[in-house]
Amino acid sequence: MMHTLFDFLTFTKGSTYLVVAVFLIAFIPFWLFLTERQEKQSTVRAKKK
């Protein structure tokens, strides 16, 4: 039971820091997953040339 705004803020901001940290880290494999085919294609094309 949250009696004070301070208790509420401590909980919500604390958990939010953790959420965004997870998001930031997860974004890296996400981006790599999205762009690795493009990378492969462009290097293949370059090699063909």
Next chain:
Amino acid sequence: MKISRRGFLHGMAAAGALATGTAKAAGHRKFDGYPGSFGLLHDTTLCVGCRSCEAACREVNNLPPVEVPVGDKDIFRKKRRTTEKAYTVVNEYRKATETTPAVYRKHQCMHCNEPCCASVCFVKAFTKTPEGPVLYDPDVCVGCRYCVMACPYYALAYEYDDPVTPRVVRCTMCYPRIKKGLNPGCSDACPTGAIVFGKRKDLIKLARDRIARFPDRYVDHVFGEHEFGGTSWLTLAGMPFGQLGLHDGATHTPIPEMATSYLSVVPLIVTIYPGLLLGMYAFTKRKEALALKEKNKAVADTLAKADEETKKKLADAAARAAKDKERAVNQAVKKAGAEAKKAAEKKEDEK
């Protein structure tokens, strides 16, 4: 490119404005604090400036005794503030006249319901207890003094002369005594009843009751009931609170709400930036790739054009050369024919 940076800046400004304006800390929720928490009522119309509270506070907290003895009125010439040795001070806010007594007010940490010090501390060294007092934990304090800097009541002090274990220092509302069922030192020592200890709810009722019974004696306001979210210390006065060194007309919004409003933008920036910036980077790379492609195409076209022109030139030259050759051959044949004719005529003449 300059547009993207400018647009980016404008976007940031808008995001900031949006967030600070509309992101309320807890939405619609209201927080009532801990039920049954204690407080103190300071009736400044009863205070005679004896400073017994100061002396008692020192004793209860094992501090050195007051430098200027109780009863010495010279001390009121200058306003004092709390220090690392003085958890509380009494100041004179209006001199005595022939008809009216002097007005004094005792100042100390207000033990706010939503403490500013707690919200600005980055190691959570402050706690609002269910009993009411706001406590400070010197075992985690890093000594950044943000709390000292932020407290709107200038209640906190710092041990600048301690190089090894400097602490933030302030009134503790005698938490250990309260836990044992005793009263804070100052309220016990006050000879006039200007300090009353009890449940905060009851004290507010008491204060309102006094105002109702003696409307000419008091300003019709219980200071501390709602200011900045409310405090454990409540004050009654016979003159405007602004003249007693308190914030007249202060908002009811707790300072932690103001102080943390911007922080709700932080997760927004963290979640938007990676995609947005990588998108900008991808756009940049795409633009560069397209520009390179067009450049290459232009070069290839020019080369091809030059190629064709060269081919045409070669063909023309070849045709011209062939024509020249033909002409030369014809001429040679004609010449040979003419010479042969001449030689035949000459032979005929000789016969």
Next chain:
Amino acid sequence: MNESPSERTGIITPFNVIAAVILAVGAVIILIRFVKGLGATTNLTHTNPWGLWIGFDVMTGVALAAGGYVTSSAVYLFGMKEYKPIVRPAILTGFLGYFLVVVGLIVDLGRPWRLPYPFVVQAGPTSALFEIALCVALYLTTLFVEFTPAAFEWLGWKRWRKVVVSMTVALTIFGLLLSTLHQSTLGAMYLATPTKLHPLWHSPYIPVHFFVSSIAAGISMVIFESMLSHRVFGHLVEISHVQFDNITVGLAKAGSVVLAVYFAIKVTGISLEDKWHYLSTPMGHWYLLELLGFVLLPCILFAVGFREKKTGLIRFAGAWTVIGIILNRLNVSIIAFNWQLPPDERYVPHWMEIWVTITIVTFGVVVFKWIVNRMPILYEHPDYRGMH
């Protein structure tokens, strides 16, 4: 290329002697601070717990070190390749700047050995300072990594260099993210003091003020620092004067736009909260001096300098903007803070606080000089030419 001037003329140069004296006295003062406590070497009080070391070393220092994220973002994210020659000096300035901020903080904190506490003992996530501490720690690391390619080239560590260079875009994005956060939050700290900061400087927009002005600070510091570097280290600079002037002129255009935006945001803020009447007070005049003299004026000077391609005017405007940023940060932290208190309760820095600040800056300059004289900051290492 690697021979430093001091190896030719000896270690006893006027600069080195003066720097040594400053550093020696500063070291003694810092020692006294740690032996006898903050009270012995500062004018800090219970009413003014933050002084020059926070107002200048930390707050102004962070703003002036912003050139790192501004230039690297421009070059690596927005494709403005023509500014590549100034990225490395800007990153170095940024890295040294943030390092000195941490040094200044360590001198100011009551118990600096507890600095990691918010992350390893107990966190106070409601605090703006928590976010700042986290972001500054991460950003200092990022800047350090962004600086290492120059060191690796100097050391000949090719593999390490390759690894770090491949992370350039990711580091730049991370740096821009962290900078946006902590630059703005340094201003947001003052949202906790609505009764103490003068209404003209206090605003719900103060985080935006700090962030946008940090961009202007970064651009101006790059103009200023590159001007000095080209004078002092001219023998190391590879790019032509023409190319350098073109860069300076381009930066002026950006500086002008940013200052114009900053000016607009500030005026909008005054209008939104109906604070016009404060402008006619003494503090209001001081505010107008900052806003008109050190924001609007350099904005115009940058614009004119850009149009007329006057590099001299641009460099003056850059230095002037740097002064303006210093003025703004000192106003927010010291001058317009506690503005309504009587004179005897106001804060004035102790000479020892000023000396320590100068010591820290001098130390930064000495290290900058040492690195620039040895590592490929102002020029491209011949083994890695065109490989960035």
